[in-house]
Amino acid sequence: MGKFDVLYKEKLTTAEEIAQMIKSGYNCASPICMGEPVDVVNSIADRVARGEIQNIRTNGTLTFGGRDYLKEEFAGKFDFQSWFFGAGSRKGGQDGRFDYFSYNYSDYPLIYDLRNDLDALLMVVSPMDEHGYFSTGPYFGETLGMLRNAKHVFVEVNRFMPRTFGENFIHISQVEAICEKDEPIFELPVGEPSENDYKIGNIIAEMVPDEATIQIGIGGVSGALGKALAGKKDLGIHTEMFSDAMVELIECGAVTNEKKTFHKRQSVSTFCFGSKKVYDYIDNNPSLVMLPVEYVNDPYNIARNDKFISVNAGLEVDFFGQVCSETIGPVPFSGPGGQFDYVKGAKMSKGGRSFIAMTSTAKGGTISRIKPMLTYGAAVTSHKNEVDCIVTEYGAAELFGKTMRERTRALINIAHPKFRQELEFEAKKMNILI
Ligand code: COA
Numbered sequence: 277m278g279k280f281d282v283l284y285k286e287k288l289t290t291a292e293e294i295a296q297m298i299k300s301g302y303n304c305a306s307p308i309c310m311g312e313p314v315d316v317v318n319s320i321a322d323r324v325a326r327g328e329i330q331n332i333r334t335n336g337t338l339t340f341g342g343r344d345y346l347k348e349e350f351a352g353k354f355d356f357q358s359w360f361f362g363a364g365s366r367k368g369g370q371d372g373r374f375d376y377f378s379y380n381y382s383d384y385p386l387i388y389d390l391r392n393d394l395d396a397l398l399m400v401v402s403p404m405d406e407h408g409y410f411s412t413g414p415y416f417g418e419t420l421g422m423l424r425n426a427k428h429v430f431v432e433v434n435r436f437m438p439r440t441f442g443e444n445f446i447h448i449s450q451v452e453a454i455c456e457k458d459e460p461i462f463e464l465p466v467g468e469p470s471e472n473d474y475k476i477g478n479i480i481a482e483m484v485p486d487e488a489t490i491q492i493g494i495g496g497v498s499g500a501l502g503k504a505l506a507g508k509k510d511l512g513i514h515t516e517m518f519s520d521a522m523v524e525l526i527e528c529g530a531v532t533n534e535k536k537t538f539h540k541r542q543s544v545s546t547f548c549f550g551s552k553k554v555y556d557y558i559d560n561n562p563s564l565v566m567l568p569v570e571y572v573n574d575p576y577n578i579a580r581n582d583k584f585i586s587v588n589a590g591l592e593v594d595f596f597g598q599v600c601s602e603t604i605g606p607v608p609f610s611g612p613g614g615q616f617d618y619v620k621g622a623k624m625s626k627g628g629r630s631f632i633a634m635t636s637t638a639k640g641g642t643i644s645r646i647k648p649m650l651t652y653g654a655a656v657t658s659h660k661n662e663v664d665c666i667v668t669e670y671g672a673a674e675l676f677g678k679t680m681r682e683r684t685r686a687l688i689n690i691a692h693p694k695f696r697q698e699l700e701f702e703a704k705k706m707n708i709l710i
Contacts, residue, residue: 280408295319305335313432360611381614382573385421397426402437413437414548416444438559442566469500477504489581495589512536518545538580578621584628586618599658606653636692644695
């Protein structure tokens with residue numbers, strides 16, 4: 277038995293025992309989605325429910341369901357602070373039970389540094405190697421910022437976690453206690469894209485040159501775009517989220533990473549989320565490099581890729597070209613994520629472009645997503661001065677460099693036909709169109 281195996285054995289305990297090490301008043305955090313050890317956080321919640329500890333807080337990003345602390349009875353006892361609402365946490369955010377951070381993803385680690393108040397980092401890792409290192413597998417994101425600040429680090433080892441390469445290693449010497457749980461990783465249901473998603477994907481694909489480096493964000497259009505780009509040559513990947521669409525583009529030969537101008541021959545990512553196909557692809561695969569979000573999403577680094585193409589989804593856009601992608605009116609829906617990091621980085625890249633995709637209507641076709649003004653209270657995710665091109669199933673509105681009148685006209689042209697007259701009327705009332 278090697279010295280790290282001895283250390284492993286010494287530190288090995290159970291989720292319940294790790295929960296016993298959490299003290300009243302602790303501020304805990306777990307990395308994005310599959311990085312959170314559910315048995316550990318549920319054991320902490322059990323202790324809170326039994327009144328053994330009080331005033332516990334946890335932080336999470338894209339948090340899934342199945343966490344007891346999300347339940348209403350824990351409000352005020354085991355508080356949750358969200359960095360990006362996902363299906364598991366959205367309702368509590370909308371009810372006002374959960375507080376939240378709303379920042380560019382590239383800044384999360386900086387905010388952990390600034391607050392410097394993290395007591396415990398709870399994370400899931402893949403099995404230790406012979407040198408004593410655990411890999412964070414499909415995620416990395418803000419983990420370095422958490423690691424720098426956490427007073428105590430606890431890991432759950434899951435043999436289903438793929439082993440990935442990059443900077444995403446943590447050494448056993450940094451870890452206070454270990455528990456084990458072997459469980460398949462949560463898979464993002466990958467549905468068939470809608471007819472409109474395919475139209476949007478095809479419109480964007482026409483504007484993507486061969487040898488571009490791409491980022492594709494979360495949301496409906498990503499699968500369709502993956503298919504629409506299948507005929508391209510020598511694409512590269514530099515993306516916050518590595519998804520099924522990326523694996524398909526690699527497997528069909530559209531992505532080679534050979535013509536990248538930054539991290540040539542490697543796909544760069546900070547977290548991977550999708551079906552088992554994604555997790556199988558990234559396991560022990562040196563062609564994918566997992567790097568911290570403050571590096572991957574740094575607009576200067578994004579811009580080091582020539583012909584950078586960024587594609588993200590939006591919820592609504594107004595005549596100014598202000599894009600909201602995170603709230604419905606003032607009510608939180610998701611979070612800004614790295615959208616603006618990529619809008620900015622793509623604009624700074626030589627030959628780069630950014631696209632914000634949205635179907636022209638929402639709520640079963642009853643409302644237009646192109647609006648004279650954003651809905652009262654909506655957050656601006658991507659600023660009008662930086663937004664490049666908005667795409668709906670009716671075409672592309674290329675906004676950058678256009679006057680207010682030209683922008684408004686371009687946006688009305690891609691609105692659903694049944695809303696165009698009303699939008700034109702409003703634009704005239706606002707003295708934008710004459
Ligand atoms: N007003 C009211 N409701 C709206 C709306 C609007 N303007 N726009 C959308 N909705 C409703 C939709 O009807 C839908 O509800 P339904 O399912 O009941 O029909 C729901 O809100 C979700 O809209 P949809 O467009 O389907 O969302 P999506 O799952 O495709 O996700 C974003 C789109 C914008 C929320 C998502 O991409 C996101 O969170 N982006 C921000 C982060 C980001 O871009 N990061 C970048 C890299 S990953």
